[in-house]
Amino acid sequence: MSKRAWWKEAVAYQIYPKSFYDSNGDGVGDLPGIIAKLDVLKTLGVDVLWLTPVYASPEVDNGYDISDYQAINPRFGTMTDFEHLLAEAHRRGLKVIMDLVVNHTSDQHPWFVESRQSRDNPYRDYYIWRDGKEGREPNNWGGHFTQSAWSFDAATGQYYLHIFSPQQPDLNWENPVVRQEVRRIIEWWLDKGIDGFRLDAINLIAKAPGLPDNRGEGRYIFSIEHFCNQPRFHDYMQELNRAVFARHDMLTVGECADLKVEDAIAVSAPERGELNMAFLFEHTDYYNMVGKDAQKLKEILTRWQQGLHGRGWAGIAFNNHDQPRVVSCFGDDSHYRVESAKLFATLLLTLEGTPFLFQGEEIGMTNAVYATIEEYNDVQTVNLYREWVAAGEDPQAAFEAVRATSRDRGRSPYHWSAAPNAGFTTGRPWIGVNPNYIDINLEANLADPDSIFHYYRKMIALRKATPALIYGEFIPQEAPTQLYVYQRVHADQRYQIVLNLSDETVEYVCAGRRLIGNYPETEKQRLQPYEAGVFALE
Ligand code: GLC
Numbered sequence: 276m277s278k279r280a281w282w283k284e285a286v287a288y289q290i291y292p293k294s295f296y297d298s299n300g301d302g303v304g305d306l307p308g309i310i311a312k313l314d315v316l317k318t319l320g321v322d323v324l325w326l327t328p329v330y331a332s333p334e335v336d337n338g339y340d341i342s343d344y345q346a347i348n349p350r351f352g353t354m355t356d357f358e359h360l361l362a363e364a365h366r367r368g369l370k371v372i373m374d375l376v377v378n379h380t381s382d383q384h385p386w387f388v389e390s391r392q393s394r395d396n397p398y399r400d401y402y403i404w405r406d407g408k409e410g411r412e413p414n415n416w417g418g419h420f421t422q423s424a425w426s427f428d429a430a431t432g433q434y435y436l437h438i439f440s441p442q443q444p445d446l447n448w449e450n451p452v453v454r455q456e457v458r459r460i461i462e463w464w465l466d467k468g469i470d471g472f473r474l475d476a477i478n479l480i481a482k483a484p485g486l487p488d489n490r491g492e493g494r495y496i497f498s499i500e501h502f503c504n505q506p507r508f509h510d511y512m513q514e515l516n517r518a519v520f521a522r523h524d525m526l527t528v529g530e531c532a533d534l535k536v537e538d539a540i541a542v543s544a545p546e547r548g549e550l551n552m553a554f555l556f557e558h559t560d561y562y563n564m565v566g567k568d569a570q571k572l573k574e575i576l577t578r579w580q581q582g583l584h585g586r587g588w589a590g591i592a593f594n595n596h597d598q599p600r601v602v603s604c605f606g607d608d609s610h611y612r613v614e615s616a617k618l619f620a621t622l623l624l625t626l627e628g629t630p631f632l633f634q635g636e637e638i639g640m641t642n643a644v645y646a647t648i649e650e651y652n653d654v655q656t657v658n659l660y661r662e663w664v665a666a667g668e669d670p671q672a673a674f675e676a677v678r679a680t681s682r683d684r685g686r687s688p689y690h691w692s693a694a695p696n697a698g699f700t701t702g703r704p705w706i707g708v709n710p711n712y713i714d715i716n717l718e719a720n721l722a723d724p725d726s727i728f729h730y731y732r733k734m735i736a737l738r739k740a741t742p743a744l745i746y747g748e749f750i751p752q753e754a755p756t757q758l759y760v761y762q763r764v765h766a767d768q769r770y771q772i773v774l775n776l777s778d779e780t781v782e783y784v785c786a787g788r789r790l791i792g793n794y795p796e797t798e799k800q801r802l803q804p805y806e807a808g809v810f811a812l813e
Contacts, residue, residue, distance in 0.1 A: 276746045276765065277585055282471070282526040282551055284745055285370070286624070286735050287323040287631045288316060291596045292351055293337060294688045295634060297700035304688070304699070306352035306360050313363055315717065319637060319728070320735035323370045323526065325473050327596055329357070333383050335442040336420075336654045337596075337686075339374075339475060340381035344460045361468055370470035372526055377457050378476040379443040386456075387444050394431050400450045403436040405486065414488045416502070417495035420655045422662060424495075436486075438479055438502060440654050448480045448511055461519050471526030474550065478531040478542070481507035503533050509541055512549035521548060528590040528629070529553045536582035543587035552588040552629060555579055559598050562605040564680070569776035572605070573751075573759045580627055580749035580761075589628035593619050594636045599684040603642035606805065607778055612639055612715075614805035617730045617793035618774055621807035624734045625744050625763060625772045632731070634689055638720045639727040643687035643709045648674050652706050656681040690716035733791055737809065743768040744809075757781050758802065762812070769812040775802040787812040 277283070296308030306329065316324065328338030331346040338348065347354050364371050380387055389398035405413035407427070413434050418424035425434040426441040436445045446453050461472065482502045489496040512529075520527055527550040529542055539553045558575045565571075583589055593601040602608050606615025616639040623630045645651055648660055656677045663673040683706060690712040691698030697712035709715075720728035738744045747765035754760040757777035763770045773785050781802050787810030789797055794806050 276748075277588065278545065279746070280551070281524075282323075283588060283629060284739065285322040285526070285629060286320065286738065287325055287372075287590075287629060288319070288321040289325045289327065289592070289595060289631055289633045291327050291634055291686060292329055293705060294686055294699070296689060296691065297702065297704075300700060300702040301350070302700050302702040302705045303350050305350065306347070306356040310356075310360050310363050313367055313369065315721075317367045317369065319732050320739070321632065322368070323372060323470065324364060325372045325528075325631065326374065328374045328376055328475075333381055333442065335381070335440055337652070339376050340379075340383075340440070340443050341376050342381040342383040342385075345463055358467070365468070370526070372471040372473055372528075373464055373469050374475055375461065375472040375477075376475040377446060377460075378479045379437065379439060379445045382442045382444055390444075391428050391430060391435070394433070401447055401453050401456075402444045403447050403482070403486075404431075404433045405436070406432075407434055414486050415494065415496055415498075416486075416489060417497040419497070420658045422495045424498075436482070438476070440658065445482075446480070448507070454511065454514065458515065458518055461515070465519070465523055465525065471528075471551075474527065474529045476532070477512075477529040477550075478504050478508050478534070478538075478553075480511060481505035499533050504531070504538050509547070509549060512542065513547070516548045516550075520550075527551045528631075532556065536579060539579075539583060539589060540587040543583075543589070552590045554590040554592065554631075555628070559593065559595075559601075562601065563598055567605055569759070570756050572776065576622075576626065576759075577749075577751045577761070581751075584627060584748060590631055591623060591626050591628035592631040592633060593623055594633035594685060595631070596633065596686055597682050600636065600640060600642050602636070602639060603684070605776075608641040611778060611805045612641065613727060614793050614803075614807075616727045618776070618805045618807040620727070620731045620734050621772065621791070621793065621809065622759070622774055624731075624738045625761075625770070625809060627746070627749055627763075630738075633685065635685075637728050637731040638690060638717050639715055640687075640690060641709065641711060641715070642684040643707065644678070645683070645707055648677075650707055651678070651681055651683050653682045653686070656683065692716050692718040730791075730793065737791055741768070741770065742766075743770055755781050755783060758783055771810045771812055773797075773802065773806075773808050773810065775804065775806045778804040780804065785810055 292304045295304040297304050298307040329351045330341045331343035331348050332338045386398050386401045390402050412423050412425040416424040420440040427434050437443050479502050489498040529550045531553040542549045543552050601619050602616045660677045664670050687709045688699035688704050693713050697708045720726040743763045743765035747763035750762040752760040759774040783802050785797050790809045792808030797808050
């Protein structure tokens with residue numbers, strides 16, 4: 276069993292503030308709005324709130340483009356509001372972690388504004404500037420949000436690197452002064468009393484020495500192997516850990532793309548002194564981009580559960596602000612929405628790893644779909660659409676394609692009630708509210724003892740009261756393909772989790788005493804579509 280820690284026993288809840296609750300009618304969620312809703316989060320039973328960025332930002336990428344790390348975006352409120360939120364959360368026993376976005380800054384950050392002025396100024400080396408090669412970009416790396424990861428800056432005649440949008444220039448972590456600035460920002464927030472960080476895109480901070488071309492085919496190639504999980508990434512984490520993290524009782528979770536089990540161990544094994552945990556994405560990437568095969572999902576999750584046990588630690592989520600809602604893309608949000616939402620609650624809260632809920636999942640919110648490109652806000656969606664249309668693609672075909680992967684699917688405003696705009700705002704929401712809020716909302720969930728919300732609440736309570744569900748060994752069981760059956764075993768406690776990942780009725784005899792389940796009762800011989808249950812084996 277891994278050593279006990281509060282951040283392993285905690286259940287976290289991700290707030291996307293812009294879409295959470297708008298207290299002043301400007302159409303945008305805000306910090307006083309979060310304060311107003313803390314009690315219901317406490318009722319749900321979560322212990323840690325992760326706020327996606329609320330810092331000063333031109334909001335090209337909804338706050339993941341920071342122009343001042345020590346200021347609050349006025350759209351969200353003031354620093355006093357933030358301090359108030361922190362105090363109110365702490366008073367209720369809720370911890371607060373912030374998003375630390377230090378792979379890049381906004382192009383409006385004073386460092387970049389200075390950096391681009393001339394080739395020789397103290398801020399030039401804060402970013403990654405290079406000469407072009409034969410009239411083209413310095414190398415053929417493709418970006419996340421643009422075809423090329425480089426933009427030319429005419430003022431000084433060089434290109435700068437941006438893995439994300441051109442308004443998000445990458446910081447140069449090779450420069451020790453940059454690393455010192457990052458430490459200073461982290462300490463400043465810790466001094467304010469926050470309880471940790473989610474480190475954005477953190478395993479992209481170290482680029483391959485010499486920034487080599489990708490040898491694959493094509494003009495621009497998304498070159499993850501040249502800027503992801505580089506050895507220097509681990510050096511930088513160890514340096515930060517020695518200087519700051521190890522001196523605080525805090526939670527650190529890395530958003531790490533393209534991880535293999537060994538990479539996740541490297542970043543989270545306690546003896547390596549880097550981060551507490553890394554988020555896992557292989558399963559979300561699978562159902563987001565590849566398919567809906569139960570066997571494959573089981574294979575991915577089982578490999579991670581067995582690989583990390585006793586060696587590292589993970590943050591587990593099935594939804595976040597970059598992903599579609601799992602109930603819509605792996606569950607069934609038309610016929611079995613309630614059942615499949617509860618099934619994913621059961622899965623999330625019975626795996627090893629710190630569970631992270633994403634706002635709205637606890638009431639069964641579904642993917643948002645908008646009718647025109649103008650209704651989309653996601654920089655990735657909008658940039659790709661523009662690039663494809665400029666390259667001659669049919670606009671409707673381009674729209675269908677970007678809509679199918681848009682990150683706005685999970686970013687629509689929270690459904691508080693059946694009041695206009697789901698009770699999210701009295702103004703005009705910054706992005707469309709999903710019209711199904713009339714049926715799917717918190718008020719209705721609270722009033723119904725069998726709701727998804729109350730199921731999450733009970734599942735969270737069960738996890739917290741059951742060490743085996745937190746620390747126990749994960750032992751997969753033989754079962755028909757549609758079913759995912761595993762045990763969590765710790766000391767003399769043994770629990771069996773049974774999940775029907777399909778919309779079929781499947782023959783199966785469940786052993787043990789049912790502690791919780793998403794149907795009124797589990798029948799002796801068979802499981803209903805998307806049925807889920809936790810059984811104690813005595
Ligand atoms: C992370 C964030 C995402 C953002 C990107 C760039 O992946 O989760 O929303 O666009 O980093 O900061």
